[in-house]
Amino acid sequence: MKFQDILYTKYDGKARVTINRPNKLNAFTNQTLQEMISALLDAWTDKNIGVIIITGAGDRAFSVGGDQSIRSKDGYATSNSEKSGLEGLENLPLANNHAMLLQIIRTIPKPVVAMVNGYAIGGGHVIHVVCDLSVASEKAKFGQVGPRVGSFDAGYGSAYLARIVGEKKAREIWYLCQQYTAEDALKMGLVNKVVPPENLEEEVEKMCDTLLSHSPTALAALKASFNADTEAIWGIHSIAGIALNLYYGTDEAMEGRNAFMEKRKPDFSKFRK
Numbered sequence: 001m002k003f004q005d006i007l008y009t010k011y012d013g014k015a016r017v018t019i020n021r022p023n024k025l026n027a028f029t030n031q032t033l034q035e036m037i038s039a040l041l042d043a044w045t046d047k048n049i050g051v052i053i054i055t056g057a058g059d060r061a062f063s064v065g066g067d068q069s070i071r072s073k074d075g076y077a078t079s080n081s082e083k084s085g086l087e088g089l090e091n092l093p094l095a096n097n098h099a100m101l102l103q104i105i106r107t108i109p110k111p112v113v114a115m116v117n118g119y120a121i122g123g124g125h126v127i128h129v130v131c132d133l134s135v136a137s138e139k140a141k142f143g144q145v146g147p148r149v150g151s152f153d154a155g156y157g158s159a160y161l162a163r164i165v166g167e168k169k170a171r172e173i174w175y176l177c178q179q180y181t182a183e184d185a186l187k188m189g190l191v192n193k194v195v196p197p198e199n200l201e202e203e204v205e206k207m208c209d210t211l212l213s214h215s216p217t218a219l220a221a222l223k224a225s226f227n228a229d230t231e232a233i234w235g236i237h238s239i240a241g242i243a244l245n246l247y248y249g250t251d252e253a254m255e256g257r258n259a260f261m262e263k264r265k266p267d268f269s270k271f272r273k
């Protein structure tokens with residue numbers, strides 16, 4: 001499989017998906033998301049694969065969410081020069097491809113491990129949130145920025161996040177748009193383990209080897225049973241995706257996006273209700 005925005009490798013029962021846009025802090029485009037979907041579907045159907053790792057290239061970022069430089073009133077640009085191998089997905093809005101990626105991570109009957117090597121921000125943060133397990137470098141930073149940049153993820157990014165860290169903390173994360181250290185993330189149960197950056201690879205490999213030594217059917221059944229309790233969030237996420245696509249077309253959302261790109265504070269005062 002030939003990819004432009006990701007690296008996809010398979011070795012020793014593991015599949016690894018690396019978002020490969022380090023110059024953009026691994027911000028994703030439609031192309032990136034479609035390629036991730038394509039790679040994950042391959043890993044899903046490959047009987048040699050028992051565990052999947054998602055990470056970002058370089059040492060600065062896991063992913064900082066949607067690439068704001070290609071966002072306009074029409075949402076994020078949908079046209080791509082290269083095909084991902086999944087015909088038709090190139091015409092979907094980015095929020096839909098992001099939602100599809102999250103849903104695949106959740107339903108693929110194999111454990112998905114996030115190897116968080118740096119910033120996990122915005123839609124990038126949500127990708128790690130839905131992974132089964134997260135291992136973070138001590139240098140990793142976590143957070144949501146939607147209300148500052150004119151965006152939101154009112155499904156897995158918020159309701160499911162609240163299941164992990166609790167209602168008050170989830171509201172704080174979204175309303176205040178602060179950054180949290182790996183140590184903070186460990187304390188709130190947002191990650192499973194924090195290790196020095198130089199040990200991150202080794203720790204994730206070790207965790208994956210343990211997973212691979214266990215019964216795949218037992219793991220798949222457990223994953224499905226953990227998911228069952230939060231399945232209704234997919235419904236919320238789907239409706240929120242429609243709202244998000246409409247919101248992107250508003251002056252309010254554009255103020256957030258433009259302020260970020262122009263490196264100034266947004267002024268949302270006239271949009272108060």
Ligand SMILES: CC(C)(COP(=O)(O)OP(=O)(O)OC[C@H]1O[C@@H](n2cnc3c(N)ncnc32)[C@H](O)[C@@H]1OP(=O)(O)O)[C@@H](O)C(=O)NCCC(=O)NCCSC(=O)CCC(=O)c1ccccc1C(=O)O
Pocket residue numbers: 024025027064065066067068069094095098099119121122123124126144145146149151152153157260
């Ligand atoms: C990530 C930061 C915290 C990093 O801060 P800092 O270390 O100070 O570096 P900067 O100088 O700010 O950034 C370096 C460089 O990278 C560019 N950059 C950073 N983020 C992005 C981005 N997302 N898109 C494009 N470019 C980006 C930045 O402009 C700088 O470029 P220079 O040329 O060097 O000047 C900080 O940068 C930050 O807060 N970034 C904003 C991240 C962001 O806006 N992400 C999208 C969030 S939207 C969201 O949170 C909710 C919506 C959501 O989850 C979702 C759901 C469905 C579909 C899509 C999304 C989605 O994520 O949009």
